[in-house]
Amino acid sequence: MRIGIIGSRGIPNKYGGFEQFAEYLSVGLVGYGCEIWVYCQHNHPYQESTYKGVHLIHCFDPENILGTFGQFIYDFNCILDSRKRSFDLIYQLGYTSSAIWQGLLPKNVVIVTNMDGLEWQRNKYSRLVQKFLLYSEKRIIKSSHFLIADSKVIQDYLLKTYQVKAGYIAYGAEKCCLTDKVHLEKFNCHPHSYYLVIARMQADNNIEVIIQAVLKSETEHPLLIIGSTNNRFGRYLVKKYASEKIRFAGAVFDRSILNQLRRHALIYFHGHSGGGTNPSLLEAMASSAYICAHKNPFNETILGDDALYFVDSESLTKVLNSPIKTLDRETKTNRNLTKTRLYYNWELIVSQYFQTFSEYLKSDLKSER
Numbered sequence: 459m460r461i462g463i464i465g466s467r468g469i470p471n472k473y474g475g476f477e478q479f480a481e482y483l484s485v486g487l488v489g490y491g492c493e494i495w496v497y498c499q500h501n502h503p504y505q506e507s508t509y510k511g512v513h514l515i516h517c518f519d520p521e522n523i524l525g526t527f528g529q530f531i532y533d534f535n536c537i538l539d540s541r542k543r544s545f546d547l548i549y550q551l552g553y554t555s556s557a558i559w560q561g562l563l564p565k566n567v568v569i570v571t572n573m574d575g576l577e578w579q580r581n582k583y584s585r586l587v588q589k590f591l592l593y594s595e596k597r598i599i600k601s602s603h604f605l606i607a608d609s610k611v612i613q614d615y616l617l618k619t620y621q622v623k624a625g626y627i628a629y630g631a632e633k634c635c636l637t638d639k640v641h642l643e644k645f646n647c648h649p650h651s652y653y654l655v656i657a658r659m660q661a662d663n664n665i666e667v668i669i670q671a672v673l674k675s676e677t678e679h680p681l682l683i684i685g686s687t688n689n690r691f692g693r694y695l696v697k698k699y700a701s702e703k704i705r706f707a708g709a710v711f712d713r714s715i716l717n718q719l720r721r722h723a724l725i726y727f728h729g730h731s732g733g734g735t736n737p738s739l740l741e742a743m744a745s746s747a748y749i750c751a752h753k754n755p756f757n758e759t760i761l762g763d764d765a766l767y768f769v770d771s772e773s774l775t776k777v778l779n780s781p782i783k784t785l786d787r788e789t790k791t792n793r794n795l796t797k798t799r800l801y802y803n804w805e806l807i808v809s810q811y812f813q814t815f816s817e818y819l820k821s822d823l824k825s826e827r
Contacts, residue, residue, distance in 0.1 A: 459492045459815060462543060464536045465551030465572070468498025468516070469509055472711075474658075475629075475737040476551045476574075482630055484512040486808030487815075495543065497536040515539060529555040537562050546819055550602070552577075557594035560601035568818050571602040573612055573624065575733030575756075580662050596620075604818050609734035611755045625814055630804035631740035634717050641715040642722060645682055645707055653677075654723035654747075656684040656716065656738055657730065659692030664729030664752050669699050671774035679724055684710050720745035724782070725766070727774075728757065735760060740802050743794035748787050750777055760797075764790040 463480050471477040484494045488511040496512055498504075499519040507514055517535040521528030533556040540548060541564045548567055550556060552574040563569055577583075578591035599605065599616070605624035607613040616624045642648065653672060657663040665683065672681045680702065686709040687696050696706050710716055720726050726747035730736045731754050739760060742749055750766035751757040757765070768774035 468502040553598035630807040675778035720747040
């Protein structure tokens, strides 16, 4: 199989969820004998032509100049380049900035799209942007041969709303190798004596809700917030709440440090309220973190009864004011760790993708777009 992967900023991962996914999937598929090309930003820190057997194609991306609009130009450039390749299958990661260019995709190629989250429902976007994203969702469904959802909630939504049967393949969780060394000194924290949030600074991750609950609660433990604050919402949070009790530590990319921070937190807060299977949630589960998550179908589908939940600052304040039961903590963390090993391990995920793509290529759909 000759497969092109479009929709990430490139590999190796230097940014986030889709980039991490693209790295694990592409390298894993190479192990199955596939020829894989991953599209990357022209200014990606890694400028080699291959990475662990994966071919890299660097395309011009003016995002650093034009902001979000630059992503549309980047996707346009990637899709134009794909017309020069002899791909059997193109896998699109998301559709936010690529849906309008679908008519330019090469013919006689199987087009598969990962539907990401229900982007148009996210309240971080204006109503006008939400309408555009809903239009993009409808367009991508019509223009793709196959759809893949990494969340059963999204799979059910697509079937109910569009009568489309999307494939379900979960996101993977990295194996967590916890060492005896604890990286807490630089954060002025002690094991099981701090709360933790690791997230992008955006409103629908409920960071401000979590901050307000910590401040209103009776707890004396600080809240450590990991994530770049170099955006408008991040600067607002720092200006309003930064203190000894609310500590903004900035971005941290070292996985061993992040895993240790999750493992030794008194409670790890997962405030994401939208999207599909969130990578940071699986990473927290794999790190044996004790999780308190925003109560929504995406999180509940994965965590089930093995987490604490909140819906607003009042309900979270009650959680913080309640004593933590050691047995309950151990039971929940152990069950979540087992889930990552059984259902969300990368070896299984890559195997499912190889089998799924193989089946897709057997279909006679290349000329039907």
